[in-house]
Amino acid sequence: MRFDRLVAVEPTDLDIRAGEFFSLLGPSGCGKTTLLRLISGFLKPTTGRILIGGRDMAGIPPSRRPTALIFQNLALFPLMSVWENVAFGLEARGVAKAERRRRAEALLELVALAGSADKKPAELSGGQRQRVAIARALAVEPSVLLLDEPLSALDLKLRQHMRHELRAIQRRVGITFVYITHDQGEALTMSDRVAVMRRGRIEQVDTPERLYEEPATAFVATFVGGSNLVPARVRRKAGTECLAETPLGNFRARNPQDLAEGAEGLLFVRPERLRPAAGHDNRIRGRVVERAFEGPFLLFTIETSQGQRLQVQWLNEGDVHALAAEVEVGFSAGDARILPPGPLADER
Ligand SMILES: Nc1ncnc2c1ncn2[C@@H]1O[C@H](COP(=O)(O)OP(=O)(O)OP(=O)(O)O)[C@@H](O)[C@H]1O
Ligand SMILES: [Mg+2]
Incomplete structure (x- = not known):
């Protein structure tokens, strides 16, 4: 039209x-x-x-x-x-x-x-x-x-x-x-x-x-729900997954659109899928720079040593007051995807 x-x-x-x-x-x-x-x-x-x-x-x-x-x-x-x-x-x-x-x-x-x-x-x-x-x-x-x-x-x-x-x-x-x-x-x-x-x-x-x-x-990922996006490159493919190379390290992630080895993309993880690190291969360490208590949730922002900020959402299980000044978060490969580069939503 x-x-x-x-x-x-x-x-x-x-x-x-x-x-x-x-x-x-x-x-x-x-x-x-x-x-x-x-x-x-x-x-x-x-x-x-x-x-x-x-x-x-x-x-x-x-x-x-x-x-x-x-x-x-x-x-x-x-x-x-x-x-x-x-x-x-x-x-x-x-x-x-x-x-x-x-x-x-x-x-x-x-x-x-x-x-x-x-x-x-x-x-x-x-x-x-x-x-x-x-x-x-x-x-x-x-x-x-x-x-x-x-x-x-x-x-x-x-x-x-x-x-x-x-x-x-x-x-x-x-x-x-x-x-x-x-x-x-x-x-x-x-x-x-x-x-x-x-x-x-x-x-x-x-x-x-x-x-x-x-x-x-990337637009849908950022318009619908909370999101973390980190610039990434497909380093190695493995079936429907890949090893994604990012400034924060290499992470295992899903590759649903079958991006080729060497392709640029964005590594995407939701804030609530960044969990306490124990038991995860994919790990990121950061300093807590912002926190908001939302009752059932704790929302916080961590900043890595490379200066990348990530949003994290944890369920309040009665222990969130104990959040340290420095935390390590982890995520499973299934909760991370590499998306083709593209415009993000700037308005929610
Ligand atoms: N009658 C018209 N003449 C010229 N441009 C128009 C006309 N109607 C809509 N547009 C333009 O077409 C685009 C889409 O408008 P539309 O009203 O469909 O948006 P929308 O998604 O409904 O937005 P909103 O959420 O603000 O209601 C806009 O850039 C608008 O300025
Ligand atoms: Mg309208």
Whole structure:
């Protein structure tokens, strides 16, 4: 998709399965909303096709597509009651008033707002208003619900609560949800699958578990979850593993993309996979330069004698106060991967 000379979304083959909770995750400006507007029909693709349920959507206006869209900043009609808001789209479709009321009540029950039909939006909390917006979008019986950062206006606590609500609603109605967010926590907790986008390009499409455990690029590794990256070179290959040469020493690591001997890359280990050194072949010694007590965890930064800083996360098992000024951390080859060099996420 082009806007003059700017390519907002590169040509992409993306297959979203019927009935799945699918998230588009990426930093601001990477093209998420553009992709959603292409699916909903508010934008015409410069090239390529959009198919929904196998049907080519070319020439079909948004109102005739089997989609409904919930915007970044939703707006309910303040003077209408909750049920009238929900039933709004049905009037235009010629549904009689008694039937509109009946369907609105059923949808309000679905989003756990059964008693609120006659209230005004102003009498509801932010999360409740959000659920009214969802009920309103579902009223026209879409087969795909498109949600553009629908929780961004809510405070943190409510947002976390709504993650579970949204997921539960999706399971109940069983339709496809395409959910946009730049919050990796939201994407990981709610989705069946996630597409990570960077600058109009999809970097990886995978389940939350695989995105976290098997990031395909340095960008995905740094955008999703905490990360440590150390410049490395493949010194010797051994099956699916390799010996990685780094300024901190040589380490055994997985080589999932089969980088050739001599190839440059980045050695990647998550902060919680750097554990107390005992029992590990891969070891790194460093001085503790920062520490943050997080209750269940201790987060700390170590600096090696070469000046490399590494993030470490240890579970609080009652002994974290005893953290020495100098520590040795270790990791298994299975918890380390060598990734091809590439841009990192600079915004989380
Ligand atoms: N109508 C338009 N005309 C020109 N450029 C546009 C238009 N809409 C979007 N863009 C540009 O396309 C790129 C992608 O924008 P898009 O709104 O899809 O990003 P996004 O991933 O949804 O970001 P955010 O998380 O901030 O909402 C941006 O560089 C944006 O400036
Ligand atoms: Mg957007």
